[in-house]
Structure formats: structure tokens, C-alpha cells
Amino acid sequence: MKKYYPVNLDIEGKAAAVVGGGKVAERKVKGLLEAGADVTIISPEITEGLRQWEVQDAIAWRKKEVSVEDLQDAAIVVAATNDAQVNEWIASIIKPNQLVNLADNPEDSDFHTPSIIRRGGLVITVSTSGASPMLSRKITRDIAELYDERYEDYLDFLFAWRERIIKEVKDPGKKRKLLAALVEQDFLDRNDRDASFRILYEKIMEP
Numbered sequence: 540m541k542k543y544y545p546v547n548l549d550i551e552g553k554a555a556a557v558v559g560g561g562k563v564a565e566r567k568v569k570g571l572l573e574a575g576a577d578v579t580i581i582s583p584e585i586t587e588g589l590r591q592w593e594v595q596d597a598i599a600w601r602k603k604e605v606s607v608e609d610l611q612d613a614a615i616v617v618a619a620t621n622d623a624q625v626n627e628w629i630a631s632i633i634k635p636n637q638l639v640n641l642a643d644n645p646e647d648s649d650f651h652t653p654s655i656i657r658r659g660g661l662v663i664t665v666s667t668s669g670a671s672p673m674l675s676r677k678i679t680r681d682i683a684e685l686y687d688e689r690y691e692d693y694l695d696f697l698f699a700w701r702e703r704i705i706k707e708v709k710d711p712g713k714k715r716k717l718l719a720a721l722v723e724q725d726f727l728d729r730n731d732r733d734a735s736f737r738i739l740y741e742k743i744m745e746p
């Protein structure tokens with residue numbers, strides 16, 4: 540099996556072309572919109588969900604079969620038609636600096652979309668390198684119970700304090716100690732997180 544390189548891409552404002560307008564295209568568009576991409580759908584027909592986004596101006600729709608010009612300016616291309624030959628043709632005309640995802644062909648895709656859990660800034664993704672998308676979904680559902688909604692504002696708490704520690708604490712030993720103390724579980728469930736961490740902070744910072 541191939542080894543993939545996992546990253547979290549910033550695609551805000553980047554052009555994404557999604558070819559096909561079925562349920563798979565709709566799922567890929569949802570993920571692209573969540574990340575702020577500039578999405579264009581190319582398909583003679585689209586689902587009701589995609590149509591809603593088009594009406595709201597959240598995506599653009601070219602009501603046609605795909606051709607070369609539709610893909611030229613896209614940083615990311617998703618080929619999600621139900622015609623394997625069309626998807627394969629898309630892979631063959633893509634430029635080396637474009638990234639393509641083929642909904643029916645893991646081997647020839649430049650990237651796969653993992654199964655995702657988002658808790659504010661916490662993003663947990665699972666991939667099976669194409670072996671079993673259903674297993675990815677099962678695993679994220681199991682993990683989702685462990686890393687539940689509480690993590691959303693917990694992440695804000697960690698982010699704010701980490702920024703402050705990095706800015707204010709010059710002593711490397713104290714900095715490490717504070718950053719390690721921050722992630723100790725008991726802050727997750729405390730209502731008085733900030734107040735209790737502040738006490739610890741001041742104690743560690745004592746000369």
C-alpha cells in the first residue's frame with residue numbers, strides 16, 4: 540500500500556473545481572466549504588443540497604459536462620462523476636501543480652479525504668489509505684466519544700495560555716514545565732480553568 544503524507548491544508552480562498560453533482564460531490568463540497576475554498580461545480584445536474592448552496596452564492600455552478608478550461612485555474616480538483624472514463628480523463632489532463640482526488644480511484648489520486656472529527660481547533664482525521672472508508676468512519680465514531688464537545692473551548696483555553704507563555708516566559712525550563720502543566724487532564728473539566736491555571740502559573744514563575 541502507498542504511503543501518504545498527512546497535512547492540514549489552508550485552502551481558504553483557493554479555487555476548487557468539483558466535477559459531478561451527486562451525493563459524493565456534495566460531501567466533498569461540504570468539506571471544501573468548511574475550509575473556506577472557492578468552489579465551482581461542473582455538472583449537468585446537481586443534488587438539492589448543492590442547489591441550495593448555489594442559490595445562496597456559496598458555490599458557483601457550471602451546468603455542463605466538464606472540459607479542459609473548467610479545470611485550468613483550480614488548485615484542487617475533485618473528480619466525482621459516475622463515469623469512470625471521465626474521472627480518468629480528468630486525471631490525465633491535470634497539471635503537475637494541481638492536486639486531484641478521484642472518487643473512484645484511490646491509486647491515481649494525489650490525495651484522499653479522511654474521515655474527520657472537529658472540536659474547534661482540534662482536528663482528528665483517520666485514513667486507511669483507501670483500504671476501507673467504512674473503517675475510517677467507524678474509528679472516528681469511536682474516537683468522537685472520547686474527544687467530545689468539551690474539547691472545543693478547552694482548545695481555546697490551551698491556545699490562549701500557550702500564546703501567553705511563549706510570549707512571556709523566557710526561561711526554557713519554566714516554559715516547558717508550564718506547557719506540560721497546561722495539558723494535564725484536570726483542566727478539561729474545570730469551570731474555573733483560567734483561575735486555577737493562573738495560580739499554577741504564578742507558582743511556577745516564582746524565582
Ligand SMILES: C[C@@]1(CC(=O)O)c2cc3[nH]c(cc4nc(cc5[nH]c(cc(n2)[C@H]1CCC(=O)O)[C@@](C)(CC(=O)O)[C@@H]5CCC(=O)O)C(CC(=O)O)=C4CCC(=O)O)c(CCC(=O)O)c3CC(=O)O
Nearest residue numbers: 642643644645651652653654666667668669670672675676
Ligand atoms: C480513497 C477515498 C478517496 C476519497 O474519496 O477521498 C475513497 C474512495 C472510495 N470510497 C468508496 C465508497 C464509500 N466511501 C464512503 C464514505 C467515505 N469515503 C471517504 C473517503 C475515501 N473514499 C478515500 C479513502 C479514505 C480512507 O482510506 O479512509 C470518507 C472517509 C471521507 C469523504 O468522503 O470525504 C467517507 C466517510 C466519511 C465519514 O462519514 O466519516 C462510503 C460510505 C457512505 O457513502 O456512506 C462508501 C460506500 C461503502 C464502501 O464501498 O466501502 C469507493 C467505492 C465506490 C464505488 O462503489 O464505486 C471508493 C473508490 C475505491 O475504493 O476504489
Ligand SMILES: NC(=O)C1=CN([C@@H]2O[C@H](COP(=O)(O)OP(=O)(O)OC[C@H]3O[C@@H](n4cnc5c(N)ncnc54)[C@H](O)[C@@H]3O)[C@@H](O)[C@H]2O)C=CC1
Nearest residue numbers: 559560561562563564581582584604605619620621642643
Ligand atoms: N470516494 C467516495 O467516498 C465514494 C465514491 N463513490 C464513487 O463516486 C462516484 C460518484 O458517486 P455518486 O455521487 O453517488 O454518483 P451520482 O450518479 O449520484 O452522481 C454523478 C454525477 O456526475 C455527473 N456527471 C456525469 N458525467 C459528467 C460529466 N461528463 N461532466 C460533469 N459531470 C458529470 C452527473 O450529472 C451526476 O451529477 C461514483 O463513481 C462512485 O463509484 C461512491 C461512494 C463513495
